[in-house]
Amino acid sequence: MAATLERTIEHRQQTWPAALLASQTFWVLIAVIFACIFLSFATDSFATAKNLYNITRNVTFVAIIALGMTLVIITGGIDLSVGSVLCLCSMVLAVVMHAGYSIEVGIAASIGTALLIGAFNGVMIAYLGFPPFVITLGMLSIARSLAMVASNNTVVFQFGPDHDKLLALGGGAWFFGIANPVLYMVALALLTGFVLRWTKFGRYVFAIGGNEQAATLTGVPVRRIKVAVYMISALAAGVAGIIQTGWLGAVTTNIGAGMELQVIAAAVIGGANLAGGVGTASGALIGAALIEVIRNSLGLLGINAFWQGTFIGGATVLAVLFDRIRNFRQSE
């Protein structure tokens, strides 16, 4: 009896290959790889250095924001304001630098704006009990309007004395010809993955999404963690905004419009569950990659761009469908 008890407790129910096969993220990754292989053969222009450079760089903006969004989604929340926050942070950076301040001041102002907005969202949600959907929907409208106010709804494309530094930050390729934004994305993804797996904070993010009441009863500082999570989400949008400004070399008041939906789609395709409690950093990246590969391939295959939404929407539904089917099997 004692021996069987011992063996039961020590026994691992799932080995890592089994866990891998059961993960949505893994299958989406397989889909991305297959799509890439297919496109390399089907078109001449896919597997060229220039196109791959473009794809990897385009992925980053959605992917970086999706990392922050994944944290929010794991806690069971949602942040609809990220597209507008990206716009406002870009605009703050642009206006401050245009006024003659250095790049450091511009970035500090931009990051500060992001953190302030995130803190506002978080406090309203965690301490005043607002539904995340409502407060971030309000912020979606407020942040974009503030960007218009800050710039008087003009396009800013001159960034003062540090103009070239900013363009190099976003548009350069300092390391083996890999676009800078990609390097930032990889670094931030590794950081997010580390935080989720190895820190108390990460553990609490999952606990809140799993059972908020239980987290409170066991002494998890639920409110503070929630505020932090929305601040991280806004920060991710701000960072993406700064990089994107450097890459585009101009800021208009409509950048990032509708981006929140792409970001949420990327997180969900990558395996994050909107009900809370589930999500990974690698999933956010892989989800964003699938979306970008779909967009890119439609162009290369000569399919009318109007079909883009159908394909991306279809991919979102399909990715979650696999998860549903697995759940049905388990419950039977």
Place this chain on the structure above:
Amino acid sequence: MAVLELANISKHFGAIQAVSDVSLALDAGQVVGLMGDNGAGKSTLVKMIAGNFRPSHGTMRLDGEELVLHRPVEARKYGIEIVYQDLALCNNLTAAANVFLGRELRRGLGPLRILDHKRMYKRAGEIFRELKSETRPRDLVKQMSGGQRQAVAIARTMLSEAKIVLMDEPTAAISVRQVAEVLNLIRELRDRGIAVILISHRMPDVFDVADRVIVMRRGRKVADKPIAASSPEEVTGLITGAIEQV
């Protein structure tokens, strides 16, 4: 020597008197069944011991020292552990993660301290072994049976040197076989010298595992006697009011 002493404890919410003038003493290594109908005040009483409510009147003493609790988390510091009725488990986390929730073990230095998964799995496994429960530390709680979930919730109480464990209806929603498992877990706690307060509606469970039974009716304590000196019929009478007081 009593671990916990309550003296003339009362609690009212506005005009509603939930608990009036209850005194009791709890000894180490004793299981006390706390019984009463819905609204009899047993949950309110236990919530005061757990730090959810402050008593309106009366004092609580732990090992002779006066005990004042402002929040549930504080109770833990004094060695008072609570197993909630809904168990307060996160389905998306592993058994070990749930056991250590809020008290994670970490290694490393200062701000760079990281979770010590290995040590948490190991310690959780040891506790399940002590509880003689077939629960695997690495399994997700959502895949577990009712008995295993109870074991996870009870394992939490064994992380630190608990003096008192409060259990709110631990056998309410589980199968017969699992009830036996949970009652064994309670005996394990008792054998370690922990005082257990068991709130339950189920007469057979209380008579099976408890050393003493306390019955409450309308906020008052109407009986407090060794289980051997009582009977299910008497307790039923006390709960319903057919027997006024013993």
